[in-house]
Amino acid sequence: MKPAPFTYHDPTSAAEAVALLGAHEDAKLLAGGQSLMPMLNMRFVVADHVIDLNGVEGLAGINNTGDALEIGAMTRQRDLMRDPAVAAKAPIMPEALEWVGHFQTRNRGTIGGSLCHLDPAAELPCLMAAYDAVLTVEGPDGAREVPFTEWPLAYMIPNLGPDELLTKVTVPTWAGGHGYGFSEFARRHGDFAIVAVAALLEIDGGNISRAAISVGGADVKPIRLEEAESALAGQAAGPDAFKAAGEVARQIDAMSDTYVTSAYRQRLAATLVERALDKAAQRAGGSA
Amino acid sequence: MADTRDIELTVNGESRSATVETRTSLGDFLRQALGLTGTHLGCEHGVCGACTVLVDGEAVRSCLMLAVQAKGREVTTVEGLSNPDGTLHPLQDAFWRNHGLQCGFCTPGMLTSLAAFLEENPDPSEREVREAISGNICRCTGYQGIVDAALDAAKTMREG
Numbered sequence: 519m520k521p522a523p524f525t526y527h528d529p530t531s532a533a534e535a536v537a538l539l540g541a542h543e544d545a546k547l548l549a550g551g552q553s554l555m556p557m558l559n560m561r562f563v564v565a566d567h568v569i570d571l572n573g574v575e576g577l578a579g580i581n582n583t584g585d586a587l588e589i590g591a592m593t594r595q596r597d598l599m600r601d602p603a604v605a606a607k608a609p610i611m612p613e614a615l616e617w618v619g620h621f622q623t624r625n626r627g628t629i630g631g632s633l634c635h636l637d638p639a640a641e642l643p644c645l646m647a648a649y650d651a652v653l654t655v656e657g658p659d660g661a662r663e664v665p666f667t668e669w670p671l672a673y674m675i676p677n678l679g680p681d682e683l684l685t686k687v688t689v690p691t692w693a694g695g696h697g698y699g700f701s702e703f704a705r706r707h708g709d710f711a712i713v714a715v716a717a718l719l720e721i722d723g724g725n726i727s728r729a730a731i732s733v734g735g736a737d738v739k740p741i742r743l744e745e746a747e748s749a750l751a752g753q754a755a756g757p758d759a760f761k762a763a764g765e766v767a768r769q770i771d772a773m774s775d776t777y778v779t780s781a782y783r784q785r786l787a788a789t790l791v792e793r794a795l796d797k798a799a800q801r802a803g804g805s806a
Numbered sequence: 807m808a809d810t811r812d813i814e815l816t817v818n819g820e821s822r823s824a825t826v827e828t829r830t831s832l833g834d835f836l837r838q839a840l841g842l843t844g845t846h847l848g849c850e851h852g853v854c855g856a857c858t859v860l861v862d863g864e865a866v867r868s869c870l871m872l873a874v875q876a877k878g879r880e881v882t883t884v885e886g887l888s889n890p891d892g893t894l895h896p897l898q899d900a901f902w903r904n905h906g907l908q909c910g911f912c913t914p915g916m917l918t919s920l921a922a923f924l925e926e927n928p929d930p931s932e933r934e935v936r937e938a939i940s941g942n943i944c945r946c947t948g949y950q951g952i953v954d955a956a957l958d959a960a961k962t963m964r965e966g
């Protein structure tokens with residue numbers, strides 16, 4: 519239960535971190551350590567080099583540009599929960615973060631770490647899918663931007679080269695007064711979700727003008743229910759519309775594992791979509 | 807050859823310096839290098855919460871942080887909760903009075919976690935207390951005594 523020996527590096531700039539990645543085979547980036555450290559301790563991961571990002575300047579912080587939140591990859595989950603701009607512009611984030619581990623792990627855990635670890639049942643990737651977030655990645659040839667739809671390549675594999683570093687997440691925010699709801703089912707609080715759903719709604723005069731629904735935990739990566747979203751547009755916000763959206767979620771080709779069958783995940787997805795949409799509609803300002 | 811670093815940090819108000827192997831966790835460092843065996847390591851993968859310590863006042867899992875990462879930081883362990891004259895922290899006192907521990911293995915993590923939690927939430931509901939310790943596993947008490955102790959300590963601390 520101790521990590522195998524490694525050489526430790528503590529770069530102070532993103533460029534230095536990228537250079538270290540290029541110079542060393544078998545190097546791992548260490549962000550908040552809430553996933554990598556357990557894997558190192560249990561020797562699921564054995565790395566020759568560990569590159570600690572905690573001392574890198576400029577990787578943490580939240581910038582509200584008015585129509586987006588630019589979040590540094592090393593921003594702690596706890597800081598996202600406490601940030602007034604996040605609470606005002608993207609209130610679903612603090613709500614969803616309550617479900618991420620425990621407060622002691624959120625004190626260290628980062629948004630970038632979660633997005634790169636890319637557990638299919640993690641809450642932050644599910645949220646970023648709902649927002650169509652854009653990820654900025656830096657490599658030896660400079661920076662590139664990756665829309666979230668292109669971020670997960672496969673089960674727990676992000677669109678990140680071996681010598682690249684995630685530096686920033688840009689979250690386009692929704693209109694003031696938009697509705698939001700996050701629903702999750704896990705066996706114990708703080709466990710990874712069996713299924714989690716993030717829903718965002720804009721409602722105009724009782725009718726839905728814009729919807730985003732993302733389902734985490736059901737498949738190997740978060741799934742956007744685009745069919746349900748376009749069906750919701752123009753409809754009255756209410757139980758009938760939400761039930762129909764839930765039926766779309768039931769069609770997801772869901773994973774099954776030792777504990778949870780695919781059918782159970784589908785059923786959960788349907789119920790949680792309805793609940794998240796209902797919560798979102800109730801919170802949408804001046805409507806419903 | 808082992809990869810080592812020299813670090814300086816403050817532990818329970820005292821400045822300490824040491825040469826650490828970089829793969830050593832903060833928890834192992836506190837116990838083995840500094841002899842502060844109040845911090846318990848149960849699972850060593852972030853699940854049980856027994857190893858919780860405060861780093862710059864925030865509760866963290868000391869099995870998921872490297873000792874080298876605590877360089878320049880202020881660490882408080884369960885040994886640092888009581889007053890310098892040896893009188894107990896209100897939480898420790900409340901645990902004692904409310905039967906908040908049996909074997910005591912989880913207790914250091916419970917105390918450090920709750921100390922940080924009450925700092926931010928001086929008047930929590932029972933539900934909030936239960937949520938705060940949802941990442942701390944206790945195999946003995948059934949939690950009731952711990953929750954009672956936390957609420958009792960919160961009251962004592964509010965009344966100053």
Ligand code: FES
Nearest residue numbers: 848849850855869
């Ligand atoms: S020993 Fe650190 S959480 Fe269990």
Ligand code: FES
Nearest residue numbers: 908909944945946
């Ligand atoms: S008192 Fe024994 S584990 Fe909690």
